[in-house]
Amino acid sequence: MEFFKPGVRYDFMxxxxxxxxxxxxxxxxxxGLVFTKGLNFGIDFAGGTEALIAFNEPIDVGELRxxxxxxxxxxxxxxxxxxxxxxxxxxxxxxxxxxxxxxTAKLRQAVEKVGAPTLWDTKDETGEEIRFQFDGAKxxxxxxxxxxxxxxxxxxxxxxxxxxxxVYVLNVPGVRSKLTESMKAAYGDKFKSIDRLETVGSAxxxxxxxxxALALLYAVIGVVLYIVFRFDARxxxxxxxxxxxxxxxxxxxxxxxxxxxxxxxxxxxxxLVGYSINDTVVVYDRIRENVQGGVGKDLTETINISVSETxxxxxxxxxxxxxxxxxxxxxxxxxxxxxxxxMMVGIIIGTYSSIYVANPLVLFTDRYLASxxxxxxxxxxxxxxxxxx
Numbered sequence: 274m275e276f277f278k279p280g281v282r283y284d285f286m287x288x289x290x291x292x293x294x295x296x297x298x299x300x301x302x303x304x305g306l307v308f309t310k311g312l313n314f315g316i317d318f319a320g321g322t323e324a325l326i327a328f329n330e331p332i333d334v335g336e337l338r339x340x341x342x343x344x345x346x347x348x349x350x351x352x353x354x355x356x357x358x359x360x361x362x363x364x365x366x367x368x369x370x371x372x373x374x375x376x377t378a379k380l381r382q383a384v385e386k387v388g389a390p391t392l393w394d395t396k397d398e399t400g401e402e403i404r405f406q407f408d409g410a411k412x413x414x415x416x417x418x419x420x421x422x423x424x425x426x427x428x429x430x431x432x433x434x435x436x437x438x439x440v441y442v443l444n445v446p447g448v449r450s451k452l453t454e455s456m457k458a459a460y461g462d463k464f465k466s467i468d469r470l471e472t473v474g475s476a477x478x479x480x481x482x483x484x485x486a487l488a489l490l491y492a493v494i495g496v497v498l499y500i501v502f503r504f505d506a507r508x509x510x511x512x513x514x515x516x517x518x519x520x521x522x523x524x525x526x527x528x529x530x531x532x533x534x535x536x537x538x539x540x541x542x543x544x545l546v547g548y549s550i551n552d553t554v555v556v557y558d559r560i561r562e563n564v565q566g567g568v569g570k571d572l573t574e575t576i577n578i579s580v581s582e583t584x585x586x587x588x589x590x591x592x593x594x595x596x597x598x599x600x601x602x603x604x605x606x607x608x609x610x611x612x613x614x615x616m617m618v619g620i621i622i623g624t625y626s627s628i629y630v631a632n633p634l635v636l637f638t639d640r641y642l643a644s645x646x647x648x649x650x651x652x653x654x655x656x657x658x659x660x661x662x
Contacts, residue, residue: 282581285628286573286636292629296518303525312528315535316471318485320478321367322346322448325469326456328360332463337362344455345371346448360465370401370472372445376425377403380443383423387415392440403443410439448472485539489520492546500550500557507642508557511634512550515626519549523619537612545619548594552587552627559583560635572639576632591624 316323326337338351346366354361377395384390384405392406417430420443427450433440449470456464473481493516500512520542527534559579569575595617602613 282578283584285577285580286633289629289633289636292625293633296626296630299525300518300521303521303528306525306528310528310531312524312534313531314478314482315533316365316367316473316478317535318478318482319367320473321365322473323469323471324364324448324452324467325354326362326364326452327465327468328362328460328463329465330463331358331360332362332460334362337364340455340459341366341452344448344451345373361468368448371448371451372401376445379423379425380420380428383419384416384443386419387411391438401445401447403445404433404440405443406438406440408438410437411441413441416441481536485536488539489542489546492543493517493520496546496550500554503554504557504561507638508635510638511631512553512557514634515549515553515623515631516546518626518630519545519619519623522622523615526618527615532614533611535608535611537608538615541612541615541619544616545623548620549623549626552590552624553631555586556580556583556627556632557635560632572636576636580628580632587624587627591620595620 315321334351334353338349341349341351341364346364346368349364349366352363354363380403381390381393388407388409388411390405391408392404394404413430413432420428420430425445427446429444431442431444433442449467452467452470456467493513496516497509497513501509523542523545524534526532527538556579559582560576563569563575563579564572569578598613598616598620602610602617605613
């Protein structure tokens with residue numbers, strides 16, 4: 274299938290300067306949005322709770338949201354899970370624990386009635402445990418009685434270790450138990466189960482953010498090293514700039530729209546790095562072949578000819594990929610839909626950058642190297658024409 278008539282040459286480099294300005298502005302604006310408005314991190318990066326709640330029959334989403342808010346989860350997002358409403362609902366909230374600071378203070382005051390703790394550790398990521406220790410052993414029953422008078426319900430005291438100074442633990446009801454109790458009280462036999470519940474603490478979220486950023490950085494560095502090895506130093510800067518452009522603008526769109534940014538989006542960005550460089554390598558190969566074959570009077574014309582010759586392949590590949598992820602975006606929901614949106618944006622931006630970011634920088638780098646060369650223009654600046662019979 275041909276979208277473009279074979280043999281037609283387009284002057285892509287004629288608007289390279291304008292596109293370069295727009296590309297730089299897009300990258301600057303994207304990072305400006307990231308640092309000013311910020312990204313809407315999901316619980317993978319910000320910490321929080323996700324739950325999949327199952328019912329025996331469909332229920333009202335608004336009513337369920339109100340019930341979930343009553344458990345202590347702040348501003349929960351409640352959506353139907355799956356294509357059809359089969360009574361399964363996905364709940365997401367940035368609340369990591371139901372134990373408030375006021376409850377923590379009450380529990381400490383209760384424990385201090387038995388003795389002054391030398392250790393008071395509330396750093397449990399799920400907020401379901403508080404570890405404490407005294408200078409000497411204390412009676413567990415006395416601690417349990419003091420905690421019962423604190424006004425914080427359903428807290429159990431246990432001894433975690435032995436010895437002269439044992440460690441004690443306050444076991445606080447977690448999100449799962451609170452949700453289960455609330456669902457049973459509100460819906461009775463309609464409630465089936467909590468099929469999945471995940472809680473991510475802020476420390477873990479911060480570590481995931483750092484690891485995700487490093488993964489993107491290593492991917493870009495690896496691809497650039499491959500390009501330099503596969504071609505030469507003239508092509509490396511263009512490939513690197515195209516990858517940085519694609520990732521930056523995609524992230525900027527997420528910041529602008531306030532869409533959730535989580536681990537699946539990092540996976541989508543890593544996929545886009547591979548997708549974008551794939552098309553760039555195809556164009557670079559054609560440019561090198563045409564340079565060696567003496568096609569075009571100079572490098573600018575050679576690039577125009579090379580991009581024109583590979584344009585049909587570029588459009589076919591991009592459309593096939595785009596329609597595939599478009600179907601996912603339309604017919605899937607939740608996290609998968611968010612992933613598909615990142616892929617759609619990346620495919621469009623990656624197709625643009627492989628033409629108007631990667632290639633103009635090849636021309637710029639070639640001219641820069643030529644200006645530094647004592648011998649005048651480099652070989653790729655003015656390709657030698659092939660001998661003709």
